Amino acid sequence: MSKKDEKKITALIVDDEDLARLVLRELTQTHPEIEVVAECGNGFEAVKAVAEHNPDLIFLDVQMPKLSGFDVLELIGTDTPVIFVTAYDQYAMRAFEVHAVDYLLKPIGRDRFEAALERAKSRLGEKMPPAPELAAAARLPKQFLDRIVVRDGTRVTLIPVGKLDYAEAQDDYVALASDGKKHLKQQTIASLETCLDPEHFVRVHRSYIVNFERVVRIEPYGKDSRLAILADGTRLPVSRAGYARLKTLLDQRT
Amino acid sequence: MHPLLSPINRFGLYLLAWVPMAGILIYLMAVPGKLGGLDAAILIIPLCLVYQFVCLSAWYSCKAAPLQKSSGQRLWLTHLMAAAILSLFWVLLAKLLAFGLSQMPVFRGLDSRFASQVSVLFGAGFLLYLLSVASHYVILAIDDSNQAEARAQETSILARDAELKALKAQVNPHFLFNSLNSISALTTVDPAKAREMCILLAEFLRMTLGLGEKASVPLSEELTLLHRYLAIEKVRFGARLRMEEDIPEDTKSVKLPPLLLQPLVENAVTHGIANLPDGGMLRLSGQSRDARVSLTIENTFDPDSTPIRKSGRGLKNVRDRLEARYGKEAGMFVSAENGKFRVQLSFPAETEEVKG
Numbered sequence: 001m002s003k004k005d006e007k008k009i010t011a012l013i014v015d016d017e018d019l020a021r022l023v024l025r026e027l028t029q030t031h032p033e034i035e036v037v038a039e040c041g042n043g044f045e046a047v048k049a050v051a052e053h054n055p056d057l058i059f060l061d062v063q064m065p066k067l068s069g070f071d072v073l074e075l076i077g078t079d080t081p082v083i084f085v086t087a088y089d090q091y092a093m094r095a096f097e098v099h100a101v102d103y104l105l106k107p108i109g110r111d112r113f114e115a116a117l118e119r120a121k122s123r124l125g126e127k128m129p130p131a132p133e134l135a136a137a138a139r140l141p142k143q144f145l146d147r148i149v150v151r152d153g154t155r156v157t158l159i160p161v162g163k164l165d166y167a168e169a170q171d172d173y174v175a176l177a178s179d180g181k182k183h184l185k186q187q188t189i190a191s192l193e194t195c196l197d198p199e200h201f202v203r204v205h206r207s208y209i210v211n212f213e214r215v216v217r218i219e220p221y222g223k224d225s226r227l228a229i230l231a232d233g234t235r236l237p238v239s240r241a242g243y244a245r246l247k248t249l250l251d252q253r254t
Numbered sequence: 255m256h257p258l259l260s261p262i263n264r265f266g267l268y269l270l271a272w273v274p275m276a277g278i279l280i281y282l283m284a285v286p287g288k289l290g291g292l293d294a295a296i297l298i299i300p301l302c303l304v305y306q307f308v309c310l311s312a313w314y315s316c317k318a319a320p321l322q323k324s325s326g327q328r329l330w331l332t333h334l335m336a337a338a339i340l341s342l343f344w345v346l347l348a349k350l351l352a353f354g355l356s357q358m359p360v361f362r363g364l365d366s367r368f369a370s371q372v373s374v375l376f377g378a379g380f381l382l383y384l385l386s387v388a389s390h391y392v393i394l395a396i397d398d399s400n401q402a403e404a405r406a407q408e409t410s411i412l413a414r415d416a417e418l419k420a421l422k423a424q425v426n427p428h429f430l431f432n433s434l435n436s437i438s439a440l441t442t443v444d445p446a447k448a449r450e451m452c453i454l455l456a457e458f459l460r461m462t463l464g465l466g467e468k469a470s471v472p473l474s475e476e477l478t479l480l481h482r483y484l485a486i487e488k489v490r491f492g493a494r495l496r497m498e499e500d501i502p503e504d505t506k507s508v509k510l511p512p513l514l515l516q517p518l519v520e521n522a523v524t525h526g527i528a529n530l531p532d533g534g535m536l537r538l539s540g541q542s543r544d545a546r547v548s549l550t551i552e553n554t555f556d557p558d559s560t561p562i563r564k565s566g567r568g569l570k571n572v573r574d575r576l577e578a579r580y581g582k583e584a585g586m587f588v589s590a591e592n593g594k595f596r597v598q599l600s601f602p603a604e605t606e607e608v609k610g
Contacts, residue, residue, distance in 0.1 A: 016531070017432070017490050019439035026442060042531045063428075065529045066556065087431035106435035147558070158558060 009121065010053060013039045014046040014072065015061035015085065020106065024059050024085070027113045034117075043067025043075075048154045050076045057120055059104075062086040067149065067156065070138060074131035075151040077186070081120050082128055095137035099129040132191045144197040148176060150183040157183060161200070165214050166236060167192055169207040180232070202249055204228055204242035212249060256313050257393050269306065276302040279378055289367050296355065297368065301348055305379065308340055309386035316390040333387050341379030348375055425462055426520060429487075430455075436490050451489055458482040465512035470604060473540070473549075474506040480519050480538070487523050494533025495523065501540040501549075508547045509604040511579055515551065517568040518597050522553035526595055529556045545603045552596040569597070576601060 011034050015021045021039050028034045037053045040046040043064055050058070060082050062069040069084055084103040086092050096103040102116045128134075148159045165177045169189035176183045193203050204210050214230045218238060221227040226238040228246075238246065258268050276298055283294040312333075319332050348368070356364040433455050440448035461479045465471055477499075488495050519536070527534045534554030541548055569588060576584040576599065584601040 016528075017436070018492055019436045019490065020432075022443065023435065023439040026439075044531075063528070065531045066558075087435065088427045106431050107438040108435070160558065 007033050009034050009057055009124070010037045010055040011035065011057045011059065012037060012046065012049055012053065012055040013059045014043070014049075014064070014069070015059075016041055016064045017061075020061065020085070023108055027108065027110065031117065043069075043072045044156055046072050047075050047151060047156055050080065051154050055080060056124055058082045060084055062089055062092050066158070070131055070135035071149045073128065074135065075149055075156060078128040078130060080128070081123055081126065083116050083120055089138070091140060092138040095134055098137055099134050101129065101134065130191070132187055132195060136195060145195045148185070148192075148195075150176065150185050152183070159183065161196060161211075164201075165211055165230060165232070166234070167209040177234070199249070199252075202242065202245050204236060204238045204246060206239065208236050208242075210236055212246075215246070218243070218246070256310060257390075257397060258310060258313070272302055272306045275382065279375075282374055282378065283371050285371065288370055293361065293364055293367060296361065297348060297351060297364075300351065301344065301375075304347065305344055305382065308344070309383055311340075312336070312383065312386040312390045316387060316394060320394070321391055333384065337380045337383040337387075340383050341376050344379040345372055345376050348372075425459065426524075428524070429520070432490055433486050436486075440489075447489070451486060454482050454486050458486065462513065462516075468512050470509040471512045472506065473501070473508050473510055473547075476510065476512065476515055477501070477506065477538075479513075480515060483516065483519065484523075484536070491523075491527060491533060494530070495527050496533065496535045498535065498537040499539070501538065505540050505542045505547070508542050510547070510549075510601070511575055514572060514575060514599070515549065517572060518551045521568045522551055522595070526553035526555040530554060542603050546600060547603050548598065548600045550596060550598045552594055554593055555590070555595045557590070557593055572597075572599070 011028060013021050013024045013028075013036055015024070018041075021041075025036060025039070028036055034057075037055055038049040040049050043066060046058075046060070046067075049055075058076075058080055060069045060072060062084055063086065064072075067075075069082075069086075073082055082101070084092070084096060084101060085106065085108070086103060087106040093103065093105075095101075102120055104112055104116055145161055147161060148164065150157045150159060159176060159178045163178045167189060168175045168177070170184070172186060172188070173184050174187050174189050174192055176185060189203075189207065189209060193201070193209055196209065200212055201209050202212055210228055210230070214232075215228050216231050217229050219227045219229060221237070224240055226243055228236045228238050230236065257264070259265050279302065280291070280294045280298045283289055283298060284291045315332055315336055319329055321329075349365070349372070352365040352368040355361040356366075433451070437448050437451050437455070440451060458479065461475075461482065465475065465479065484495070484497060488497075515538075519538070522536050527536060535552075536554075537550075537552040539550045539552075569586075573586050576586055580601045585599070587596075587598040587600075589596045589598075
């Protein structure tokens, strides 16, 4: 293998618009060290392509159908450097600045592209900031998630928050219970809590967040603690602080 | 203009208010043995007729000395002096009248019988004038508050107009930057298409600016603008954006507020089609019947990922503009069923203005 080939950087281009992908492909063509291994028209393809090619660098559009750029980042983890691409999204731009993430604005100029590429090359191997934090910074204040994205292998599931019964912390993961199934996701329960609307989801325990609509009654359980009984019969532990939070929400509703 | 004279019913009310005054005055003046009831009436009725006009002069001194801006001392001095002078003048007039009447055989000796009641008449004249001053101040205050209210209302209407105008002229920056990105992509692969898109974009922007100035435009003009907009989005979305239009020719001449449909079509593309990986259908339909226009914009949307906002900003803007223009005559119905988002507008057909 020649020395030139060793240096090759594999890249992925993800954008739902053909013409936007075309611009990026053209811009990378002047860099022989960059090899575009795949182009994806949506987030699902992107998640698959990442698993398949394990690229060194991803150009990722923020606004895409079904799965946004943030969703894709959340699903692929933080090991691959991403250069985000957006047309005009003040909140996303602010989030990128805050977390020192590279991004390009459409229409993409040659100079900006070169600068972003140089920076990305120097940061190969560095970790990206956690996607939920980045996505939270890009959301409007008081705006919460309306669905949660979960990946199992290359299979992507979208769980609308209304269908989430409860979440349980399991080490670095959260188990999301919805429709009788449990989905594992790499995220802390504290981080998940900040993404959910506090008017519908309550942290009833150090390890549990519950969908308020699912709670049918609270039973005493031992000294100082209680159990929340859900509509499907699930019993979740409720701490003293959790009980206080439940009561506050209940008082607000009545 | 004197505020009591301008609305004719107000003046009538003022004259009517003097009838009981005259009655009370006759009752006060008539003293058995001195001045008889008939004597009092024959004197007081013409006197009141004159004095009610004299009292109207209070308006000028009230205007010259507004309540808030004048010192209490000056107010009292002005009005008490005026009351004394005018009342004195009234008494002199009464004496003259009594003297004149006493020349007639029926009222012989009226002047001497009246002499004892002069002080009562003076007092009454004094108080009546002050009463008139008080009522004039009340009228001035009412007029002031009415004017302030009218001004406030006018300001709020102007503010609303300005707001609507600003909303109308808004071009979505997202749309603009994405279109420029498409043009930048086309310059190398298809320069002719790039130029075509530049021209489409320029025409769209120019029409947006121009239409915003007008009060209403024919539907055909709004459609031309929409065709430009959709042609640009078609370049971006390609096969993902599918369109249908079903509007009869005669309906295209109806008038509507400019840029009314544009935000709805833009919503359909950005919140509907753009959220579907395989794209979707945008359908425009309309008809006019029985002097009413009905227009429908329908698009496919993804119920899972698109939060349904029946009261988004774009929709609210359209609803407000319809209401500002047609009031209760207009209707807007929004529905989201079976993956179809539909906005239906219904409003009265504006008749062609007759010129000359």
